[in-house]
Amino acid sequence: MKIFIILFPTLLLFANNFKTITLESNATTVNVGDTVKLTTTGTYSDGSSSSAVDENITYTISPTDSAVVNGSVFRAKKDGNVTVQAAIDGVNSNTITLNITWVVNGHVLPPEPEKALNDSTLLGIDSNNNGVRDDVERWIYETYKDKHPIHVDIGMQAGRAYKQVLETPERAKEIHDTVVNAPLFCASYYMYYAKLFDDPILVHERIDAPVKSKYFNTKDRNDVYWRYDKLLSGDSYPLPDIEKEKSFCDFDTSKYKK
Amino acid sequence: MKQLLFILLVWFYPLFSFGAINEYLMDVYFANGILTDEGNATANTILLKRAIQKDTYNLNIKAYNEDIGNVLRAYNSTRLGGLDDLYESFLQKLSLAGWNDALARLLFCSLHQS
Numbered sequence: 001m002k003i004f005i006i007l008f009p010t011l012l013l014f015a016n017n018f019k020t021i022t023l024e025s026n027a028t029t030v031n032v033g034d035t036v037k038l039t040t041t042g043t044y045s046d047g048s049s050s051s052a053v054d055e056n057i058t059y060t061i062s063p064t065d066s067a068v069v070n071g072s073v074f075r076a077k078k079d080g081n082v083t084v085q086a087a088i089d090g091v092n093s094n095t096i097t098l099n100i101t102w103v104v105n106g107h108v109l110p111p112e113p114e115k116a117l118n119d120s121t122l123l124g125i126d127s128n129n130n131g132v133r134d135d136v137e138r139w140i141y142e143t144y145k146d147k148h149p150i151h152v153d154i155g156m157q158a159g160r161a162y163k164q165v166l167e168t169p170e171r172a173k174e175i176h177d178t179v180v181n182a183p184l185f186c187a188s189y190y191m192y193y194a195k196l197f198d199d200p201i202l203v204h205e206r207i208d209a210p211v212k213s214k215y216f217n218t219k220d221r222n223d224v225y226w227r228y229d230k231l232l233s234g235d236s237y238p239l240p241d242i243e244k245e246k247s248f249c250d251f252d253t254s255k256y257k258k
Numbered sequence: 259m260k261q262l263l264f265i266l267l268v269w270f271y272p273l274f275s276f277g278a279i280n281e282y283l284m285d286v287y288f289a290n291g292i293l294t295d296e297g298n299a300t301a302n303t304i305l306l307k308r309a310i311q312k313d314t315y316n317l318n319i320k321a322y323n324e325d326i327g328n329v330l331r332a333y334n335s336t337r338l339g340g341l342d343d344l345y346e347s348f349l350q351k352l353s354l355a356g357w358n359d360a361l362a363r364l365l366f367c368s369l370h371q372s
Contacts, residue, residue: 181300188304196319212297225295226335232296233335236287238328239303242319 018042021052021093023086025074029099036074040086040093052088060085066100076100080111104141105149110134119218122166132159136214150190150202153251158183158208162215169228176232182248183208189245197246200258283327286310292336292347303331
């Protein structure tokens, strides 16, 4: 019994004999779904060091839903900055920060904005300054990522158009067909008439309407839309000729040639 | 000189006006119903245009263009989520049923309050 009491602290000492632990990764930026190799090195009190064995390491990830670590492989789940810290038997490593990006068809999406802050102003947050509010841009890419890329182009065009409604609703008559309905005319071309002009039919659904409901998502934004809408009331507006519908697309349509 | 100018203007007037309105083509007007915004009214007008091309002209766009001129949206804004449109429709129905306008408004107000 006495022997056990003497040996027990000794055994603990052997099990936990790293003085410091260093955590490193082979990359600092990773795309959602991709992996990064983590390396943990322990330093003993005599100054020597060795790689830590995976089974003994626990990882703390913050935010917890952004990534998972299996063994020493870090897999990114959600974009944003994430911190990782390793621990072995109560000894904590340094904390490393990894930047997880969400890239769809080569386009790096902006981070999800904080909702309260994003909705506190009419225009919200557009961190990459591309004319489309960040939450809407992310929604467009998420919704249409598995469809033909023209869906994203038309959705983004609608986003840019609705921004103009929020900025200058008083210019309703000036912008409603040249800007706001332009994505609708563009979609109409690729839905009905493209074949007449040796282009492929690429669109089979309305894209502007769901983008609109995302864009005017607060009472203040909706009120501005109705102010714009009311200014159009009591007048009549011709649809563009089908030959001109394609010209309403504000993106490069040559890439969608047959 | 003035008389000559007057005669010339009168003579050429039909030529000038002919450029503005083509009387050989039909214009189609789409009037939006209740609970539609301008974007939906435009989408519905596009659908109407397509339906005419498909159902009446069997997608013969050349024949369609020989008959139809402009397809236009005659737009009236729907406000308050359609409540005012429902109110107007309600009054119209009661009016058609022979109700006195003031009595109809009174009934609507009491229904609304209840």
